[in-house]
Amino acid sequence: MTRAAAAILRKDLQIELRTKQSVPAMALFSVTAFVLFHFGLDRDRLDGALASGVLWVTLLLATVLAVNRLFAHEREQGGLDGLLLAPIDRTAVFVAKATALYLYLALLELVAIPAYAILLLGPSPLDQLPALLAVLALSNLGLACVGALVAALAAEARARDLLVPLLLLPLLTPVLIAAARATEPLFAVHPETGDLGKWVAVLGLYDLVFMLLSIAVFDFLLED
Amino acid sequence: MLYGKRLAPLAFTTAALFALALGLIFFYAPLEADQGFMQKIFYLHVPMAIVALCGFVAGGILAIQHLRTGERKWDVRSYVAIHLSIILGLGVLVTGSIWARASWGHWWLWDEPMLVSFLIIFLLYCCYQPLRFSIEDPERQGRYASVFAITAGAFVPVNFIAVRLAEQYTHPRVLSETGGSMPGEMRLTFLVSLVAMAFLFVTLWKIELTSKNASDQLRKLRRRLEGTAEDEGPEPVAEPVGAVN
Amino acid sequence: MRRYGERLALDGVTVAVEAGQTLGVFGSNGAGKTTLLRVLATLLRPHAGTARVLDADLPGDAWKVRGRIGYLGHEALLYRDLTARENLVFQSRLFGVERARVDEVLEQVGMQRRADEPVRNLSRGMLQRVATARAVLHDPPVLLLDEPRANLDPKAAELLEPLIGRASGRTRVLVTHDVEGGLSESDIALGLRRGRQEIAGSATVDQLRELYR
Numbered sequence: 001m002t003r004a005a006a007a008i009l010r011k012d013l014q015i016e017l018r019t020k021q022s023v024p025a026m027a028l029f030s031v032t033a034f035v036l037f038h039f040g041l042d043r044d045r046l047d048g049a050l051a052s053g054v055l056w057v058t059l060l061l062a063t064v065l066a067v068n069r070l071f072a073h074e075r076e077q078g079g080l081d082g083l084l085l086a087p088i089d090r091t092a093v094f095v096a097k098a099t100a101l102y103l104y105l106a107l108l109e110l111v112a113i114p115a116y117a118i119l120l121l122g123p124s125p126l127d128q129l130p131a132l133l134a135v136l137a138l139s140n141l142g143l144a145c146v147g148a149l150v151a152a153l154a155a156e157a158r159a160r161d162l163l164v165p166l167l168l169l170p171l172l173t174p175v176l177i178a179a180a181r182a183t184e185p186l187f188a189v190h191p192e193t194g195d196l197g198k199w200v201a202v203l204g205l206y207d208l209v210f211m212l213l214s215i216a217v218f219d220f221l222l223e224d
Numbered sequence: 225m226l227y228g229k230r231l232a233p234l235a236f237t238t239a240a241l242f243a244l245a246l247g248l249i250f251f252y253a254p255l256e257a258d259q260g261f262m263q264k265i266f267y268l269h270v271p272m273a274i275v276a277l278c279g280f281v282a283g284g285i286l287a288i289q290h291l292r293t294g295e296r297k298w299d300v301r302s303y304v305a306i307h308l309s310i311i312l313g314l315g316v317l318v319t320g321s322i323w324a325r326a327s328w329g330h331w332w333l334w335d336e337p338m339l340v341s342f343l344i345i346f347l348l349y350c351c352y353q354p355l356r357f358s359i360e361d362p363e364r365q366g367r368y369a370s371v372f373a374i375t376a377g378a379f380v381p382v383n384f385i386a387v388r389l390a391e392q393y394t395h396p397r398v399l400s401e402t403g404g405s406m407p408g409e410m411r412l413t414f415l416v417s418l419v420a421m422a423f424l425f426v427t428l429w430k431i432e433l434t435s436k437n438a439s440d441q442l443r444k445l446r447r448r449l450e451g452t453a454e455d456e457g458p459e460p461v462a463e464p465v466g467a468v469n
Numbered sequence: 470m471r472r473y474g475e476r477l478a479l480d481g482v483t484v485a486v487e488a489g490q491t492l493g494v495f496g497s498n499g500a501g502k503t504t505l506l507r508v509l510a511t512l513l514r515p516h517a518g519t520a521r522v523l524d525a526d527l528p529g530d531a532w533k534v535r536g537r538i539g540y541l542g543h544e545a546l547l548y549r550d551l552t553a554r555e556n557l558v559f560q561s562r563l564f565g566v567e568r569a570r571v572d573e574v575l576e577q578v579g580m581q582r583r584a585d586e587p588v589r590n591l592s593r594g595m596l597q598r599v600a601t602a603r604a605v606l607h608d609p610p611v612l613l614l615d616e617p618r619a620n621l622d623p624k625a626a627e628l629l630e631p632l633i634g635r636a637s638g639r640t641r642v643l644v645t646h647d648v649e650g651g652l653s654e655s656d657i658a659l660g661l662r663r664g665r666q667e668i669a670g671s672a673t674v675d676q677l678r679e680l681y682r
Contacts, residue, residue: 202386
């Protein structure tokens, strides 16, 4: 299974590197969103809860972009049959797609967080970097698993572009809540870790439940 | 499938329980000092919420059975449970809003974790029927719907935990009333309302299943009359209104 | 038997094919030819009845035979942004086939020189050649072919003959609108009309042409 998942992942990354469709779009969207927030909120610098909220809402919306495109190559070029014909465990498709999404998010954050720090964030994110990275790592896992699941769920539906955000965003609300509350004290005027443990636990719970669930249920989405 | 059998006594019991509940609500339960008469909506609002949440989770469990056995009847049961819970959910939001307005002057309260997590869950489940309608192949429709039902069903408790934790800074008003110090009269009224609501749900569920079953049999008969082979294939559980039947 | 909503795509089709034989499937559009092929390819599940490919009963044992079926459908099943070589290497990884085989098969279809261009730049004939390469990469004993010679010029068709033609020795199910050509290379003929079989076994060209009325 891992061999097949690695092969599919590699193929996806190859295509992404060549066409550069998902990650640059996510990054561009995020920076644009920061600019919009500056004008919308009429603020030069954000800290605390406001800073946290703006960042996470932006990241979540950027995730929607990536999820919409997750199976795009399979849909557009008839590749899904190709995957279904192969003697592979179909869970490999899920693992590959979720991992790809995780990597895209990580790359996005590599660009978006420094951009955020420059444009809008008051306190420096470097102050509590390990905590911030931990929150990002855990949130990305939840986003990736649920994102891959919703991508597959909406893949065959009509009006797919509408269905993805409508399905995805409510499902990701707990991630938003936990991540935003967790980073709130990290972005405070005097950064500190606050209730980090509690929120990390919530993220962990969410990740565990949805990772197991997605793996269990994904096969049913690909059969016919 | 003999759904109709116990339907009559069930319906009667439900009606009786509801009558009892309403009687208790209006005549027995005490008038709450600071919230006044409108507080009584709480006896509808909270049971509705609890039953709806159970309905969603039940829908998820029924969906698991559907995926495990592949039998369409589980899919239909799951669909009906969820679809009834969505309607109840709307009721929860409306009654919650009325209560909030009457008691605290606002049409919406963010520090009411029940209300807030319900909003999120309701928004999520609103996608259930559009998702079903947008997939034409009936077998696939059932499978995808079950996947959704399971995912959303697992989501309900996780969401509730997250929202509860997020709003810990203000007291959850509902829970302080249901939690510890409910006086005996309130408690009795509440419990009866809860049971009545649960019975209502099950009755409506059975009614809808019976009607779906009847239209299925009709379809099978028609197909047999038209001379098509003995049919073992699936039919879509949900069809957009106006589809040829 | 395979249903699609209210419509029966395939109903009561019964046919058996021995190893090394070719089954020719004929019928007008919508007759159910592609559905039949897809069921055999394990892409679709039969709703009633049985389908057996090699030693596996579908759909339950489908996973056993996937690696031994070669499917060449209407879609090329290639990623347009990757090169022919990259596509085939990807396939080789999924099917557990050695890398060397990729070069071998590229040569067999005459695409070695253009193997490193993105597939979107290739003409339809070349696309068909690469698609054929993909279908035979894992040397499958069973081939399911849907109009395999569409878009091919005579030279290319000749080139691919040893791979997917009768000479390949593989068991084949061939769907085609070319009644004479298809019949000449089939051992058994299956004629479909609206999901039901009208002709099974041997047939004449005229009988098959009737299916198009």
